[in-house]
Amino acid sequence: MFRFLLGRLAVLIPTFIGVSIIAFSFIRLLPGDPVALLSGERVMSPERHAQISHELGYDRPIVVQYFDYLWGVLQGDFGTSISTKEPVLGQFMQLFPATLELSLCAIIFAIVLGIPAGVFAAIKRGSVLDQIIMGTALIGFSMPIFWWGLLLIILFSGILQWTPVSGRISLMFFFPSVTGFMLVDSLLSGQDGAFTSAASHLILPTIVLGTIPLAVIARQTRSAMLEVLSEDYVRTARAKGLSAFRVVGIHALRNAMIPVITTIGLQVGVMLAGAILTESIFSWPGIGKWMVDSVFRRDYPVIQGGLLIIAGLIMLVNLIVDLLYGLINPRIRH
Amino acid sequence: MATPAAPSGEFTGSDPVDPSRRARFAEFWFYFSENRGAVVGLVFFVFLVLLAVFAPLIAPHGPNEQYRDAVLVPPFWQEGGRSAFLLGTDPVGRDILSRLIYGTRYSLFIGVIVTTISLIGGIVIGVVAGYFRGWVDTAIMRVMDIILAFPSLLLALVLVAVLGPGLTNAMIAIALVFQPHFVRLTRAAVMAEKNRDYVIAARVAGAKPLRLMFVTILPNCMAPLIVQATLSFSNAILDAAALGFLGMGAQPPTPEWGTMLAEAREFILRAWWVVTLPGLAILMTVLAINLMGDGLRDALDPKLKRS
Numbered sequence: 001m002f003r004f005l006l007g008r009l010a011v012l013i014p015t016f017i018g019v020s021i022i023a024f025s026f027i028r029l030l031p032g033d034p035v036a037l038l039s040g041e042r043v044m045s046p047e048r049h050a051q052i053s054h055e056l057g058y059d060r061p062i063v064v065q066y067f068d069y070l071w072g073v074l075q076g077d078f079g080t081s082i083s084t085k086e087p088v089l090g091q092f093m094q095l096f097p098a099t100l101e102l103s104l105c106a107i108i109f110a111i112v113l114g115i116p117a118g119v120f121a122a123i124k125r126g127s128v129l130d131q132i133i134m135g136t137a138l139i140g141f142s143m144p145i146f147w148w149g150l151l152l153i154i155l156f157s158g159i160l161q162w163t164p165v166s167g168r169i170s171l172m173f174f175f176p177s178v179t180g181f182m183l184v185d186s187l188l189s190g191q192d193g194a195f196t197s198a199a200s201h202l203i204l205p206t207i208v209l210g211t212i213p214l215a216v217i218a219r220q221t222r223s224a225m226l227e228v229l230s231e232d233y234v235r236t237a238r239a240k241g242l243s244a245f246r247v248v249g250i251h252a253l254r255n256a257m258i259p260v261i262t263t264i265g266l267q268v269g270v271m272l273a274g275a276i277l278t279e280s281i282f283s284w285p286g287i288g289k290w291m292v293d294s295v296f297r298r299d300y301p302v303i304q305g306g307l308l309i310i311a312g313l314i315m316l317v318n319l320i321v322d323l324l325y326g327l328i329n330p331r332i333r334h
Numbered sequence: 335m336a337t338p339a340a341p342s343g344e345f346t347g348s349d350p351v352d353p354s355r356r357a358r359f360a361e362f363w364f365y366f367s368e369n370r371g372a373v374v375g376l377v378f379f380v381f382l383v384l385l386a387v388f389a390p391l392i393a394p395h396g397p398n399e400q401y402r403d404a405v406l407v408p409p410f411w412q413e414g415g416r417s418a419f420l421l422g423t424d425p426v427g428r429d430i431l432s433r434l435i436y437g438t439r440y441s442l443f444i445g446v447i448v449t450t451i452s453l454i455g456g457i458v459i460g461v462v463a464g465y466f467r468g469w470v471d472t473a474i475m476r477v478m479d480i481i482l483a484f485p486s487l488l489l490a491l492v493l494v495a496v497l498g499p500g501l502t503n504a505m506i507a508i509a510l511v512f513q514p515h516f517v518r519l520t521r522a523a524v525m526a527e528k529n530r531d532y533v534i535a536a537r538v539a540g541a542k543p544l545r546l547m548f549v550t551i552l553p554n555c556m557a558p559l560i561v562q563a564t565l566s567f568s569n570a571i572l573d574a575a576a577l578g579f580l581g582m583g584a585q586p587p588t589p590e591w592g593t594m595l596a597e598a599r600e601f602i603l604r605a606w607w608v609v610t611l612p613g614l615a616i617l618m619t620v621l622a623i624n625l626m627g628d629g630l631r632d633a634l635d636p637k638l639k640r641s
Contacts, residue, residue: 011479014476015476015479015480016483018476018477018479018480019480019483019484022480026496029496030496135371138371138621138624138625138628139617139621141624142568142572142617142620142621142624143617143620144572144575144576144579144592144613144616144617144620146575146576146579146592146595147595147609147612147613147616147617148613150595150599150602150609150613151609151613153602154602154603154606154609154610158602158603269485269486270485272485273485273486273487273488276485276488276491276580277487277576277579277580280580291488291491291492292491292580295491295492295495295582296581298495303492303495307484307488307489307492310484310485310488311483311484314483314484314485315483
């Protein structure tokens, strides 16, 4: 297991260095003067330009600048936002719980609905139920989620008036952030109706962000189940006279879950990409909306830092998934 | 109900067309047409291609023609609808049906260009990596890992921010982001084929590396690439529409479906048709291509073939 971990790290570290080079060179690829871009000052005298250039360290060789940048990153310095003058990492930490809460709800939604749907479709292979489930899954898989979000807003917020249109909680409520998770914080605050408000704000974004993972998980579960159900040991279990529930629920499902767990791990990147669209539609104050807003504000240090943090996060999650997978399935370690 | 037997590989006739190629197509069609969804997808896709090609003949109005007296007219079946604007008009009085028809051109064009660029690029890089192995392979795969470390839409968004918003830059960004999937698939297929007898025979016969790579090996690696290409086609349409929706793709007044959605957003609670219809067009196009993709996978993947 230790060697397996070392092998993974040997691939991961050069990849992270590559990612940091991309994030570092990004500002230099932009048309225009990086000093002007970074300082946010459009018009400046040559003396002022030289002074800022020196402050930012731009008068040094590029390799020195890169290692300086990398050294800063390793110490948690991802630069400073032009528009708010706050450190990028601090902003990220402040906004990340919102995205994490939404993503967790969405993945739970996808798993709770997707795995049973896939199992039923596999058991009733070829039936009308199978066709309906797989047809729906393919529609979900093909869904432009930004449009799906707008449709849900028209129906549930516009016509039925059941859910709010945007934000994380009604402006009536105010309480200190303890965990950063609105569902937990609203419960802790003890205010009447706060939890209901937070939950009703969360429903539509959860459905929108969970739709594609739901479709992918249902399809993957079905094909994994079909493969396992034709195995000899399942036939043996059936021949022994075990109930259908035991055969499917205990014997088959456990083995079918191995590829499904990998699929769920791969959804992390999908979720973060989906968060960009979902958070923009619902004005959800998370890192997806933060990145889009920064692109529009041309807040390059935020784009640069955010890109690096998000990529690092995905790499970390992939490493954890790999390691878990190695624990569950010892064959993979070799 | 008896299922018809698969046509045998040795189908020969008096036809002058290369018999083996014809038989292979017949076999492919046999498996493809067994999947009803795939055939429906194909028919709808052909319909879209015809719409795109003959857009100026079919569309009742120009895509950017404004009718000042017809702002936010609902579709014809609703009260206040007019037969001149079957699917209604948008906030500046343009005919939605015509814009949707012209939009087909953009979406299919995006799909074709992005898939072609990432397919060709991915094949060349992947074949080189899989054929030469060693440090070339390691270097290429590390670069691909780096691209894959970013969420694709985020990387595309940032690339467009660097290159400047617009349809061309959006396509370049999406093609770049899709590249690694083709590289990985090609490399894996080439590595599997490289030491087969027919390749060794060709090498012994004196074939040079370039010929071995692209003439001998590549045609036998195409099946997974074709399936991935259909998937890229539909994803390219989705991502380009998403960039358009975020304001970073095609710019107004281009009748691109994602851009149309972005322009219509503020009217979402007042005029359902300006929001609903462009999204429906995206969904149906992507769905048709994905249905075809499932059929292609069934027809081309030998593991799933029932003989």
